[in-house]
Amino acid sequence: MPGAFTILFFLTIVAVMLTWFVPAGSYAKMQYSSNHLQVTSPTGIKSSLPATQETLNKLHVKIDIAQFKSGAISKPVSIPNTYKRLKQHPASVLSIFTSMVNGTIEAVDIMIFILVLGGLIGIVKASGSFEAGLMTLTKKTKGHEFALVFLVAVLLLLGGTLCGIEEEAVAFYPILVPVFIAMGYDSIVCVGAIFLASSVGTTFSTINPFSVVIASNAAGTNFTQGLAGRVVGLIIAGCFVLWYLYRYARKVQQNPKFSYSYDDHDSFNKMWSVSSENATDLTFDAKKKLILILFALAFPIMIWGVMAEGWAFPDMASSFLIIAVIIMFITCFGKHGLGEKGVVDAFVSGSSSLVGVSLIIGLARGINLVLNNGYISDTILHASTQVVSHMSGPLFIVVMMFVFFVLGFIVPSSSGLAVLAMPILAPLADTVNIPRYTVVTAYQFGQYAMLFLAPTGLVMATLQMLDMKYSHWIRFVWPVVVFVLVFGGGLLVAEVLLS
Numbered sequence: 001m002p003g004a005f006t007i008l009f010f011l012t013i014v015a016v017m018l019t020w021f022v023p024a025g026s027y028a029k030m031q032y033s034s035n036h037l038q039v040t041s042p043t044g045i046k047s048s049l050p051a052t053q054e055t056l057n058k059l060h061v062k063i064d065i066a067q068f069k070s071g072a073i074s075k076p077v078s079i080p081n082t083y084k085r086l087k088q089h090p091a092s093v094l095s096i097f098t099s100m101v102n103g104t105i106e107a108v109d110i111m112i113f114i115l116v117l118g119g120l121i122g123i124v125k126a127s128g129s130f131e132a133g134l135m136t137l138t139k140k141t142k143g144h145e146f147a148l149v150f151l152v153a154v155l156l157l158l159g160g161t162l163c164g165i166e167e168e169a170v171a172f173y174p175i176l177v178p179v180f181i182a183m184g185y186d187s188i189v190c191v192g193a194i195f196l197a198s199s200v201g202t203t204f205s206t207i208n209p210f211s212v213v214i215a216s217n218a219a220g221t222n223f224t225q226g227l228a229g230r231v232v233g234l235i236i237a238g239c240f241v242l243w244y245l246y247r248y249a250r251k252v253q254q255n256p257k258f259s260y261s262y263d264d265h266d267s268f269n270k271m272w273s274v275s276s277e278n279a280t281d282l283t284f285d286a287k288k289k290l291i292l293i294l295f296a297l298a299f300p301i302m303i304w305g306v307m308a309e310g311w312a313f314p315d316m317a318s319s320f321l322i323i324a325v326i327i328m329f330i331t332c333f334g335k336h337g338l339g340e341k342g343v344v345d346a347f348v349s350g351s352s353s354l355v356g357v358s359l360i361i362g363l364a365r366g367i368n369l370v371l372n373n374g375y376i377s378d379t380i381l382h383a384s385t386q387v388v389s390h391m392s393g394p395l396f397i398v399v400m401m402f403v404f405f406v407l408g409f410i411v412p413s414s415s416g417l418a419v420l421a422m423p424i425l426a427p428l429a430d431t432v433n434i435p436r437y438t439v440v441t442a443y444q445f446g447q448y449a450m451l452f453l454a455p456t457g458l459v460m461a462t463l464q465m466l467d468m469k470y471s472h473w474i475r476f477v478w479p480v481v482v483f484v485l486v487f488g489g490g491l492l493v494a495e496v497l498l499s
Contacts, residue, residue, distance in 0.1 A: 022374070060427070100363050118350040123328055127327070127330075148183070153245060214414075221435070264469060378420075382424075394496050397439070397492045412458075417443070
């Protein structure tokens with residue numbers, strides 16, 4: 001199986017080819033700006049309209065104007081019944097490479113966050129705090145290793161459902177992966193406890209502002225509608241994922257060769273395990289405890305900032321950099337101090353170890369740029385509306401889930417897909433006499449079932465970080481994808497029948 005870079009390069013070529021064969025088209029887009037609604041027609045002509053509810057009603061956009069004025073919806077929103085075929089915009093061979101560069105430029109905020117995170121990790125590792133702390137932890141958790149995996153998975157399930165922690169979850173690998181290795185687990189358990197758990201939580205979002213809230217706003221409904229069903233779904237899905245993780249982790253611990261990624265375990269352990277053999281001092285003294293406390297403190301601060309202050313990646317990177325500088329001063333002096341050059345080299349070395357992960361995110365973003373610049377995303381969205389027309393309620397909602405499953409590959413951003421697709425697809429629920437909130441739920445189940453698999457999403461960056469093959473991940477995650485689609489489909493049908 002080719003590596004992450006090769007897969008994304010191949011997909012970039014496929015995306016370029018699609019722009020030659022899939023008809024180009026676009027919906028008119030609308031965006032709030034300075035108490036006006038800026039409308040851009042499919043052909044690019046711009047006009048300004050008053051930001052009033054009456055204007056939205058005339059445009060058949062069933063969204064409360066307050067959602068725009070409050071900033072809850074800030075991205076361009078598709079306007080129903082405005083789709084227009086456009087002159088074909090085929091991408092050139094050169095765009096294969098320019099899209100990679102431009103995608104990297106667009107993703108620079110998360111890339112800097114990852115590089116600062118890597119630098120912070122490098123300093124903590126160089127201080128010897130990881131080795132000393134890990135030895136203490138493994139002694140205390142002996143015989144109860146899965147308890148930590150369980151705790152991490154539950155916390156990230158909650159983080160996913162409450163505030164959509166996904167890209168931010170990459171920050172947890174460096175602190176948790178060495179611990180999981182010491183407990184006898186493999187790379188798949190690490191990804192399962194962090195990425196899979198947070199993504200399942202986001203799949204069954206309850207109050208996540210970046211998916212269910214913004215999608216409900218764009219659909220012209222309230223996110224509290226259907227909340228009970230999503231809570232029930234979250235509990236059942238969470239139990240399934242925890243059981244699935246426990247079953248796999250126990251087998252790996254009993255027989256390491258059972259691991260789906262066993263053929264790569266040497267390189268994985270070499271990259272992530274914390275060896276005590278080369279450590280000069282394994283005493284878990286006050287200085288090392290302080291360093292680990294500061295390191296661990298960075299993560300609840302990040303979560304608080306995202307949830308309470310609306311932090312973006314530059315804010316998170318800055319908070320991590322503050323912690324890093326404090327730890328550099330502590331590590332620089334005293335017994336076994338590294339000195340000024342030592343701490344700077346440790347920071348640079350840690351950052352350089354995550355350059356590959358940063359580039360993967362930029363390459364994945366480049367694929368989306370090719371599809372958007374070729375004006376084929378809206379064509380696929382328009383075709384989807386034709387597929388679900390004139391269906392019965394239960395069949396309509398199941399097909400709608402699979403429509404979002406396909407759209408999730410093309411638009412891997414949860415908020416991006418919500419504002420592009422929901423104003424177009426949610427009103428179709430009125431034609432079959434079912435509540436619009438069921439379309440919002442179908443969007444969650446469909447898109448996130450795809451994002452467990454889609455190389456255009458966060459998967460490839462996660463696998464690159466852990467040097468894990470895509471084929472190994474697919475082998476592990478496909479039962480979870482089937483569960484989401486089957487269980488999610490059943491839940492949607494039940495909601496339709498009971499509405």
